[in-house]
Amino acid sequence: MLVDLYGLDNQFKRLKKWEGQEVELSLPALEGYITLLLTSDKNKFDVRVEKAKDPVSTIEVKVKEKDILKVLSKIIRSKDNIFGLLKVAKLYILGKVKLKGSMIAAILLVRSLMIGKDRVYKYKY
Numbered sequence: 001m002l003v004d005l006y007g008l009d010n011q012f013k014r015l016k017k018w019e020g021q022e023v024e025l026s027l028p029a030l031e032g033y034i035t036l037l038l039t040s041d042k043n044k045f046d047v048r049v050e051k052a053k054d055p056v057s058t059i060e061v062k063v064k065e066k067d068i069l070k071v072l073s074k075i076i077r078s079k080d081n082i083f084g085l086l087k088v089a090k091l092y093i094l095g096k097v098k099l100k101g102s103m104i105a106a107i108l109l110v111r112s113l114m115i116g117k118d119r120v121y122k123y124k125y
Contacts, residue, residue, distance in 0.1 A: 011080060011112040016040040023109050024052035029065040036109060057101035057109075071096065080114040 018038040025034040035055070037046040052058075063071050071091065078084035088110055091097040099106050 011114070012042045012045070013040050014108050015112060018056065018105050018108065021056040021105060022052040022054065023105060024055040024058045026058055026060040027068060028060065028062060029068060038105065038109060055101060057099065057103070057106040059106050059110075060098040060100070061096065062098060063096050075110060076113050076115060078114045080111050084114050085111070 015038045019040055021038045023036045023038060025036060027033065032049065033051040035048045035050055035052040037048075038056075039045055061068060061071060075088055075091075078087050085107075088097070092099070
């Protein structure tokens, strides 16, 4: 929902080459999967709570159940710049996130989800 409301259109244009492909988000702590359909149009962004049929990439989030939302929120609230990518790389290096398949598709998807540049994140609550 955050991506629908605050996502930046130009971020999705990078996904044109991967249009129609699926990226699977695996959450072992919840024994579940989220499938994200790659698209270059933010309005056609589709997320399903199911195992992907033929994923081009799988992102496995290996954290405790209580930390899943915190990790996903940290990624989404990051800015789409080198520092935001370093935050995600830190999770990968620490072993909290594991990638299988196309690393490029996974990185482009993650960058599309990074909405930290939106004005809503400039305000402190």
